[in-house]
Amino acid sequence: MTTLTRAARDSGTMLGRQLRHMLRYPSMTLMLVGMPIILLLLFVYVFGGAMGAGPGTMGAGPGTASGSRTEYLHYVIPGIVLMTVASAAQGTAISVAMDMTEGIVARFRTMDIARVSVLTGHVVGALIQSMLSVALVLLVAVLIGFRPTATLGEWLAAAGLLLLVSFALTWLSVALGLVADTVETASNTPMGLMLLPFLSSGFVPTDTLPVVLRWFAEYQPFTPIIETLRGLLLGTEIGGNGVLAVAWCAGISLAAYLWAKRLYNRDPAR
Template identity: 45%
Template sequence: MTTVTHAAGPTAATSVGERPRIGALTAETVFIGRSFRHSVRDVESMLMAVMLPVMLMLMFTWIFGNAIDPTGGYVDYVVPGIILLCAGFGASSTAVSVSRDMTTGVIDRFRTMPIRSGAVLTGHVVASLVRNLVATAVVICVGLLVGFRPSATPLEWVAVFGLVALYILAITYLFAAIGLAAGTPEAASGYGFILLFLPYISSAFVPVDTMPEWLRPIAEHQPITPVIETIRALLADAPLGDQAWWAVGWCVAIIVVAAVWGAWLFARKAGRR
């Protein structure tokens, strides 16, 4: 009698009920690519995320600029605020995309696969971060064309893009959590639109001390003001003061809160506890 021996190897069957494992970050890479492909197909959203801040910058510099600052230096003041406004417009689409995934049934299909539940959100967040950094670069280039003249050193430019990336990451995680909390993509868009008003109640377009007294504490102590003031100081090669610490602290706090909230919402809605 001949005994046939099967060697155990990488292709050996797993135990009954055990799901095959995939490598570290493999799922995240797949979902990042998925989000990028969706972005490429949705050209209109990409264009609007860039064109709206650019149009606002042209409006404030060419129409309102001389009335606010007759010397013509208003463009140097307003560009940091437009940069964050651009990031907000771009990140707001994340709320709609996440809500669409949660309401169209695609998450139910993902639940049958051996992937980490957070990989879906990671894909949305990372793709949004890259998209918005590109849009930020476009906005800065347009600002240079209309008279923006920063005096930042190369190291300060690196710090600017680092802070902008941190802010984009924070607000994208927040929009992703809003998309999970919303019942429909339309509701997610509406909730996200409220956050887009925050730059207007800050030092983005006018100094805080020109606002009514009752509004100044809100403008001074909300998260966006220290971020804008830090970017403005870096671009002007001016002293940072303690605004930089507040800017980084606010961004990190938002990321932590939004990530925890988003993970809880995703586990609750996708059935993974």
């Protein structure tokens, strides 16, 4: 058996372990997907009437009236979707920290399995959970009036971008879970990923923000990702945001992977 085949086999075993955890402890999955849905309903039905009343700032979806809640629903969906991905990544940090603090990794180190398979199982499991969560959030959005204009090719491009984002944030969360001393720390450290969409173009146009916040919002990674998703789903202008979004995802993925690998390889069993 080649090294690659062995690593793939062991990674599949670890993926099965993660999927069984999701089935046995569905409360974590429900919590991670429930928060973005609650935020979606909150922003649309509590703030949507006021936020959608700006003069032509929200980028209406197909067949919507200016200033309506439906208009704001179309504007806010990309930001909510990105928060869903970030929420799933937070769950990964908690899961990794639990493995590192409860001694199971120490047992894995003594077994004849590929070292890479432990982290790979976490990452692939998180990607599956993340995509299922995004699908559920989009289903709720459609039920309350979201009507995207995307073609099949644009849907595939949006799904590919979401996979890239999820891959990047998951590896970052793996590293944060490895560096955390406790599960409680791991649950709090990735909270910044949940807050970044609020400081982007996810909920209001960046030109409505104060100067300092506007500068931060325009140059942080979530804004080009959100603008690319918005363009793919609703036909708005993407410009150079697509290239920036892919570049940010690739850079974060590489840096986070190298960081997580270094932490895992040096970290003694706790």
